[in-house]
Amino acid sequence: DTAVSQTPKYLVTQMGNDKSIKCEQNLGHDTMYWYKQDSKKFLKIMFSYNNKELIINETVPNRFSPKSPDKAHLNLHINSLELGDSAVYFCASSQRSLTGGENTGELFFGEGSRLTVL
Amino acid sequence: AQTVTQSQPEMSVQEAETVTLSCTYDTSESDYYLFWYKQPPSRQMILVIRQEAYKQQNATENRFSVNFQKAAKSFSLKISDSQLGDAAMYFCAYRSASWNTGKLIFGQGTTLQVKP
Numbered sequence: 001d002t003a004v005s006q007t008p009k010y011l012v013t014q015m016g017n018d019k020s021i022k023c024e025q026n027l028g029h030d031t032m033y034w035y036k037q038d039s040k041k042f043l044k045i046m047f048s049y050n051n052k053e054l055i056i057n058e059t060v061p062n063r064f065s066p067k068s069p070d071k072a073h074l075n076l077h078i079n080s081l082e083l084g085d086s087a088v089y090f091c092a093s094s095q096r097s098l099t100g101g102e103n104t105g106e107l108f109f110g111e112g113s114r115l116t117v118l
Numbered sequence: 119a120q121t122v123t124q125s126q127p128e129m130s131v132q133e134a135e136t137v138t139l140s141c142t143y144d145t146s147e148s149d150y151y152l153f154w155y156k157q158p159p160s161r162q163m164i165l166v167i168r169q170e171a172y173k174q175q176n177a178t179e180n181r182f183s184v185n186f187q188k189a190a191k192s193f194s195l196k197i198s199d200s201q202l203g204d205a206a207m208y209f210c211a212y213r214s215a216s217w218n219t220g221k222l223i224f225g226q227g228t229t230l231q232v233k234p
Contacts, residue, residue: 044224045221056221088161105153105170106151106153109162112163114161
């Protein structure tokens with residue numbers, strides 16, 4: 001079973017279109033993230049949700065809107081796509097520290113979704 | 119703000135030899151995690167090794183080990199007995215132990231080539 005799964009893996013679309021990427025994790029984690037990897041392979045966080053609550057919102061255009069219907073899902077919707085949005089988008093999850101619990105601190109990543117805007 | 123720097127864009131190593139990838143970071147926090155992730159051409163992000171800042175002992179995972187120098191804010195990765203399958207991009211990453219700001223901050227990455 002895939003721990004963090006993203007769909008679609010590849011997405012090719014025209015400028016101006018709206019698209020969504022879905023993410024699901026079956027690890028029982030309570031925190032999920034979206035990262036963007038640009039053409040130079042640099043990874044930067046976009047958003048983070050903890051138990052459906054937005055906790056990290058980096059400087060991202062308003063055209064990007066995350067939605068977390070429950071703690072196992074975090075979707076990313078992008079409006080009015082631009083050429084510069086072409087990138088690989090990674091979903092990840094982790095477990096927030098609980099009192100008395102062991103936490104490894106690591107993030108578990110999905111396989112990434114390559115978005116190409118023409 | 120925390121930053122992570124990998125000063126080696128590319129490295130190469132002969133199969134079966136040892137290579138060390140460098141990473142430095144900047145933080146004012148005392149409690150944090152450090153990681154090395156591997157990204158092969160398949161683009162999957164794979165955790166190689168982790169280090170908790172409060173632990174003085176350097177982490178080791180089979181052929182992978184780190185040299186963690188907390189005072190110098192240095193966290194290098196040593197790969198021993200390099201194998202062709204080690205060829206990938208390697209990212210050093212920092213994470214605060216404070217969960218409200220617990221995002222993973224990545225370095226620029228180092229592409230490792232393994233020569234047969």
